[in-house]
Amino acid sequence: MAPVARHLMIHGRVQGVWYRGWTVETARGLGLTGWVRNCADGCVEALVQGEAEAVARFIALAQDGPVAAQVARIDAADATVEVLDGFRKRPTA
Template identity: 45%
Template sequence: MPQSSSNTTPTITITRHLLIRGRVQGVSYRWSMVQAAQQRGVQGWVRNRRDGSVEALATGPVEAVQSLIDWAHQGPAHARVDGVEVCNVSEPAEPRAGFVQRDTV
């Protein structure tokens, strides 16, 4: 008996680690990234680092994660992003549910 499938193309999910440098603390960068990630359906987390940078882990469909990376290069209105390092992550170390702010490390 033939199987019918309305979606024959699987969604490819990727995970990327981001390190954002510049004037990215004290300008609502983390809160804005949570909003941007939720709008795109990306899961993961974002946190400040004691060195003044912001770190994030983003998991989701390729296009959604890339859109969030593109957003990260600009950030919110008062941010000044000097650079975004993006690294591939083979698999997230823990299951993701939503996109959240984490404590500073």
Template identity: 50%
Template sequence: MTISVRALISGKVQGVWYRQSTLEKAKALGLAGWVRNLSGGKVEVLFEGEDEAVEAALKWCEEGPPLSKVSKVERFHEEPKGIKPPFEIWQTI
């Protein structure tokens, strides 16, 4: 089943290759969506794809890449939008 989940990741998640690592993980899982830094220091991500792959990506987000220190992952389930791969890095807002 296809699902779509947007997440906000807090902690030491900027300047530690979090976005690039998320891109690589999402591509490996065959997910569509995007990741971007937010000006307040968080990272925002949208994963869309098979439910097991999305859950695996969200579980990975709780740890992140080696230099990160994740303190919180907030999940927001959304209606799937029919987004197709590739997964992308978006500009900071």
């Protein structure tokens, strides 16, 4: 099955609560590739890609995130699948 990719903008109390670290661990555990970074506006941005079911599972889990997070909403859009090795944190945008 061909991989899918989703670009996510995660809104709410998602910085300073280990959201990026949680994202890396969760995505790797689901066998996904991509990246995550903080944004200057207080959101967290991510690109997740892999099998459609695993991407959907990640997005469902991301609604809660780590214990200290309070996710208000996730804006998800289709994205182009990129050739990426693993799942990593990127610098703040």
